[in-house]
Amino acid sequence: MYRYDEFDHDFVNQRVGQYRDQVERRLSGELEEDAFKPLRLMNGVYLQLHAYMLRVAIPYGTLNSTQMRRLARIARDYDKGYGHFTTRQNIQYNWPALSDTPAILEELAEVEMHAIQTSGNCIRNVSADHFAGAAADEVADPRPYAEILRQWSSNHPEYSFLPRKFKIAVTGAERDRAAIQVHDIGLHLKRNEAGELGFAVYVGGGQGRTPIIAKKIRDFLPEADLLSYTTAIMRVYNLNGRRDNKYKARIKILVHETGEADFTAQVEAEWKKLRETSLKLPDADLASIASYFAPPELQDRAEGWARIATGKKSDAGFAAWVHQNVTPHRHPDYGVVTISLKPIGGIPGDASDAQMEVVADLAERYGHDEIRVSHEQNLVLPHVALADLEIVYRALLDANLATANAGLITDIIACPGLDYCALANARSIPVAQEISERFGSLQRQQEIGELKIKISGCINACGHHHVGHIGILGVEKKGAELYQITLGGSGDEQTSIGQIIGRGFEPDKVTDAIETIVDTYMGLRLNADETFIMAYRRTGPAPYKLALYGEASKAA
């Protein structure tokens, strides 16, 4: 993975020093809140309901065991013994004292981490396929490009005061695991007919109060032109993006209001001026960044096949976990392990300091020292020999990290919601917990098959409800929580925005409604291979409306 050079170390250390000084001046009263608030936000420090919250960037969701151990230590020493992994592949701490935050940032800097650009109207942490560099279906590792974008966008003066925040995601496989079509810019790394690497470029996607699917404005952008083309997009946005209305300031609104053709023409015109400038990436630089992401040397471990076959026969739990949570690796003797942070009835995305330590140990011993955070709020060990799977499984089981539910109905995304978040209108986590309990039986989950439930506690959609096969949005109505259900959303290569199915449900009725929807699907699917989303696309909402609201729904 990428290692800081001298410049990176200096930059991050200087930033910590500046921030320490800013906090001292704030606490002494020298700096007023209005002056200080943007400064703390630039370093990832928010104020939430109960306390401050620190959001730490995990670039493209990649970290090593040393970094994970440090995250655990911060949870233990400065927080309340846990952290929350987010849908932006970051981690959040819910209880840090402002006076401790400089020390925390110093601890992070020691392990080449920071919280820069995890807030504010700038280019945020670039996210990527969490199976990058390991998945069998990958064309090329997208992370070197994510790293190039990170370096280019960090503290970039031109992008420090954008109309609104800006999120970029990169994927390197046909199967989109990074939800690139609901990002401000989505990059799909692929090869053209000549075998050269480049990107399909998507612009203007996003969730929030106005969900829009990105437009593909270029089918193939040569890799060397990554920064010139991205700069062209940013310049068109920076110049024309709306600053008069916060709710219309994202690039998706600009693309929508300008029109795809006109917007694309503007970008292409700008790009013409930039293409042959210093923004062109030299091959040597591309190679040098790529070398940081060189795949680990994986020895053949063919004995693993027999070993897992034996293990699966003797232990149904292990068999289920391998089936559900281990994805094919490009090396046949290895697997990509998803560590579920969704225990039945648990809090999606939360991990205790002890659990983080366990994951760090396993990554170091059996995983070539690599860990990933997925936008689905799970952790990933990308390179585990099949021969080591059982021992990894046993250790995860002891740490309550071996729930065999990756991609199943209890693998729910949920934002922190009103239990923590100052923006939320309703709680998300208890809704996730109750659904998880209701569908806790593994056998039932397996029968239902792939089904993604995503829950947000407000219209900002941090819980990605718009792209949930079943999406749940919490709102406040007459002082009480109410949950709107959307169906048919999807955040992959066939991205779609879910449609509201009807009137909302009170908190104690949501799980029943979800069960009605699931039962309806089970009753109408053609066979077990027709997943929920496939069936929904075939039938549309009518059967679900009927099941939820009865005959009256037909008139509506």
Add this chain to the structure above:
Amino acid sequence: MMKVLTANRLSDGIAVWLGANGQWLENIDNALIARHEAAADALDEAGKSAFNANVVVDIALIDVEEQDGEIYPIRLRERIRATGPTIRLDLGKQADLKQASAA
């Protein structure tokens, strides 16, 4: 409508409420209740001066009721601030109360 004044403490962000003696309390139970407009205005002024003195941030006057002699915020948001995350009863004010009653 009865109101109390709440904020987050500058140094650690912990939710606090203004008490009768002018102190910021970590618990809503003894918050000073404004029962009429003039009292609410006075609370508001006290909040502004505490903000200007860099003691607290995010000040808000919130609507409350009294139920069995206890202060009960009208909005769920404020009830959660006053007790803690509903999904982690070991955290927040509710945890402190539990510890205190166990002691």
